[in-house]
Amino acid sequence: MAVTSRRVYLGVEEVSGPLVFVRGVKGVGYGEIAEVVTASGEVRRGRVLIVDGDRAVIQVFEGTGDISTKRARVRFTGEPMTVKVSDEMLGRVFDGTGRPIDGGPPPIGGEERDINGSPINPASRLYPENFIQTGISAIDGMNTLIRGQKLPIFSTSGLPHNRLAAQIVRQATIPGEESEFVIVFAAMGVKHDEAAFFRESFRESGALENVVMFLNLADDPSIERTITPRVALTVAEYLAFDRDKHVLVILTDMTNYCEALREVATARGDVPTRKGYPGYLYSDLASIYERAGRIEGSKGSITQIPILTMPNNDITHPVPDLTGYITEGQIVLDPKLHQQGIYPPIAVLPSLSRLMKDGIGEGYTREDHPNLANQLYASYARVQQIRNIAAIIGEEELSSVDRKYLRFGEFFEQEFLNQGDANRTIEETLDLGWRALGLLPVEELPRLKREQIDKYYHPWE
Amino acid sequence: MPPEESGTVTYINGPVVKASGMAEASMMELVYVSEERLAWEIIALEEDVATIQVYEDTTGIKPGMPVYRSGSPLAVELGPGLVGQVLDGIGRPLNVMREKQGAFLRRGLQVPTLDRERKWPFVPNVSPGAEVKPGDILGTVRETPLLEHRIVVPEGVAGKVIRVAPEGEYTVTETIAVIATGDGEREVKLMRRWPVRRSHPLKERLKPSVPLITGQRVLDIFFPLAKGGAAAIPGGFGAGKTVLQHQLASWSDADVIIYIGCGERGNEMTDVLRQFPELQDPRTGRPLMERTILIANTSNMPVTARESSIYTGVTIAEYFRDMGYHVALMADSTSRWAEAVREIAGRLEEMPVEEGFPAYLPARLAEFYERAGYGKVADDRYGSVTIIGAVSPPGGDFTEPVTQHTKRFVRAFWALDKRLAFARHFPAVSWIDSYSEYVDDIAPWWEGKYGVDWRGLRQRALSILARENELQKIVQIIGPDALPDEQRLVLHVAAMIKEGFLQQNALDPVDRYSTPEKELKLLELLMHYEDRARDLVRQGLPVYRIQGMKVNRALLAARHEIPDDKLEELEALRERMDAEFDALEKEIPRPREVRS
C-alpha cells in the first residue's frame, strides 16, 4: 500500500477558481485537509475533493489569490477538517474556520472534532416537544417554536430579520424552567455592522459569556463560508450533547453560504440545475439543517434559526425552496407589512411551524391553543379573499359579515402582529387571538369546539 | 462465498469510486472496500475498471485500498422479524446500529436485517408427502398479533415435501422444510434473500377493483385509489405530503404498511416511531406498529443508500404480497430518490437531459411504479402492492421532470395546492387538478357494499365544486353581489363542502379518520342541504338567509364533532336542518298571500 506523503511538499499543476490541482500524490484520502503554502509563505487550508490515481483536486477555503503554479507548495495532513471544541469557547469570537479573532489566545483544552459530524440515527432522536416562548404572538400563537426545531426566517434585504432574531434570542424562555439557552452564532458573508448589531444585542441582554461567535464577514474569503456553519454546528453539538446545554444556533445568511457552494460547484464543472446551483444543494443543506434536535442519552438540544434573504423576495428561489423542504417550517417576513410599519412584519399564512402540533395545547400551552390557531388561520385567509373582492367592488358593497372580516383583519394585523418590542406571555397572546375572533359572529368559527367558545369567546357587540 | 480480494481503488469523487482489477466482477455486484468493509455496489464496468457507488461516507478512502467481491447483487433479507423494524436504505436495522454505535451513525457496520438468535414459533401447514408448488404455504409464524407471517414455497421450487419441521421455535436460518424437486432437494428456511433491483412479478396480474379505503374523505370519495394501484402526491414544501402519507400509513385498510422516508427529515421518522406503537388500527384495535415496516434513509444519510431505499422497500412489499396480503407502500419523497439518481449520474459524467437528470429517469420511475399491482398469488389467495409516492417539485412547479414523468406512470394524482395549504385547507388536495382513473374500476365495489349511487353522489358534489371554480373567476371581476341568487348559492354550498367535507384535520382525534359510512352520510347530508336550499332560493328566499342558518355551524363541525360510532347524530342533525328549512319556507311570501 502507498506510503503517506504527509511531510512531502508537492508542486501545483493548475489553479482554477477556488480549486488547486496537484500531481504526484500518494496515499491521499478523499476529504482530507491539505495546506497550500503561497510564495510569500502564507498557509491556506483546503479539502480534497477528488483523488484520481496520483492527482488530487483541492478546494481552497481561504481563496486562491496569489497561489501560483510555479511557486506554491502543497502538503497533505492525512486528517479531515476539525475544530477543537471546549467550554472555553463560550464568550469568544472566532473567524469562519474557528481561529480566534478577539485578541485572545486559542482555547487550550478540548478535543478535535471532524466538522462534518455524523448523521443522527433517526431511531435515536427524541421528538422535540417543549414550547419555547419567544414573546412574539405571531410565532408563539401561530408558528410555535419548539426546543430542538430548525425554524428559519425567510426575509429579503431591507427587512428587520436581524432585529427579530435578536429579539427571539433575548426573549426565548421555557415557561416553568430555569435553564437558559447558550447561543452559537455563525455569520456567513454578512456586513460588519450586522455582526456588530448582534454582538451589541447579545451584550445588552447580558448574554455575551453564553455566546460563541463565528464570523465570516462580507470581505472574508467566500469559500470559507462553506465550512463556517459546520464548524459552528460541531461546537453546538458538543455543547448540547456532551455538555447537556440547550443551544440556540443562529446561521446567517444561508444565501451567502449557498452562493459560495455554487462557486465551488461551477469551478468543478458540476452539472448545474436551477439558477446554476448544483443538484446536491438539497443534500448539502440537509447535512447542516439536520444537525438540530434532541437525542437519547443527552439532556441538551440544538434549536436552529437560520436566516436567509430571498433574492427578489422570491420564495421559489432554490435557496428558500430547498431550505423549506428540509427545515421544520419557516417564518416569512413580508415587505408590505413592513411598509405599513407593522413589526414584526410576519406573513402568517406562508409561515409554518411543523412541530407546533406536539408542543402546544393541554399540558403544554393551553387547551384551546391548537383550535384557536387553526381558526385564526382560516379566518385570516378569508380576510385576504375578501380584501381582493373589496378592491374590485368597494367596501360598501360587501355583506355585513364580510365587513366584519375586514375589521377582524385590521385588528389582527395592528394588534396581534404589531407588537414592537413587547414581550408577551402565551396567555396574553392567546387572549388577544380570542379578542380578534370576537369581531366575528360565532357561526363563522366552526374550527373551535363548543366548550372553547363557551369559555373564551366574547363577541364585541 | 467468502469475500475475495480482487481490485484496488484508483479514484474517489464523493460517493463514486473507481477500482481497477475488477475484470471478473459483474454489474450490480456488491463489493466491500478497505479493511472497514464498506458496502458498495458496482454501477458501471469498463474493461477491468469498475465504477462503484458507495453506501457510506467516503472520507479517508485512498487509492490503493483493496476491494473485495461478494459475488452477489444487493439483496434484502426477508423473514420473520421485519415487522416493527426501522431499517436504513440497505436494510440495516437502525435499532441495532443504535445499540452498537450510540446516537450517531458511523460507517462500516455490518449488521444483518434479521436477528440470527431470535426464535420464532413455527406452525407447519403441510405434511411430508404433500405436493407443493410456488406460493403454497408451508407453515406460518405469528409474527405480531396483527400479522401471520406465511412461509410460502419459493419461486422456481415445486415437488414433494420430504420433511417439514414440527411445530416449535426456530431461528431464521434453520431449515423448516425440505422439498424434493426436479433438480434435487431444496431446503427452505424461515429467511430468504431477494435481490432488490429487479421486480418479483405477480403470478397472475388482475385488474384492480377494490378500493384502498384510507379514511380520508377527499380521497375515498373523490379521488380513490385501488388496492394494487399507484398514486402520486406532488406538492411544494409544507403543502402536506408527509402528513397525508402518515395518514395513509395509519388508517388505510392494508394488511402491511411499508413506509419509506427517503431523503426527508429525521424527526418525521421519529414521529412515526413514537406514534405508531400507540395509535390503534381502527379495524382491529391493535397498535399500528404491528403491521408496519419503516425504511429511514433521511436527508443527511448517504445519498446512495437513499437511492436504494426505494428498492429495498418495494422488495419487502412484494414479499408480503406473495403471502396473500394487501401491502401499501408510501415513499416520501420520490423526488429525493430521483435527485440521488441525478447526483450519481453527474459523478459518472453522464449526459444530463432535463434539469440535470439523466435520460433514463422516466425508465427508472416506470420500473418502480410498475411494481405496484393486484393479482393472484396462489389458487385461493390474492395479494397486492399499492404504491403512493410523494413528489417534491422545485419551486412547487409541477412542470418539472419528476412530476411530469411520474404522472405518466400513476393513475391517481393528488395534486396539493399551496394556496390551499396557506389558507390551512388541509389536506390541500386540489379538486381541480387532481384525478383518479380508478373511479370506474371500483364503483361497483362501493355500490355493491353500501347500496348507494357512489358515482352519482361523487359526480354531483364535484360538479358543484367545478361550477364554483368557474363562478369565482367572474367574482374576481365583478364581485359576488352581481351574481344571481341561484349562482350565489353555488358559491355558498361549495364553501360548505370545502369546510365541512373536504377538509380533514389530521390532528383531531375524531376528524382524522372517517369510516366509509360516515363519508357517505356526511356528503349525502350536504347534498340534502343543497336540495332544500336550492328549492327555497327558487321560491324566492334570499341567499343570505341560507348563509345565516343556525344549522350551518353544526353541519360544518360535524366532521370533528360526530365520531364514527355516533353516526345517528347525523340523523338528528338532518332533522334539525329540515326543521330550520321548513321554518324558512313558511316565511317565503306566497304569490297568493301577496294578492290577498
Ligand SMILES: Nc1ncnc2c1ncn2[C@@H]1O[C@H](COP(=O)(O)OP(=O)(O)OP(=O)(O)O)[C@@H](O)[C@H]1O
Ligand atoms: N391534514 C392535515 N391536518 C392538519 N394539518 C395539516 C394537514 N396536512 C398538513 N398539515 C399542516 O401542514 C404542515 C406541513 O405538512 P407536511 O409536513 O406534510 O408538508 P410536506 O408537503 O411534506 O412538506 P415537505 O415537502 O417540506 O416535506 C404540517 O406540519 C401541518 O401543520
Ligand SMILES: [Mg+2]
Ligand atoms: Mg414532507
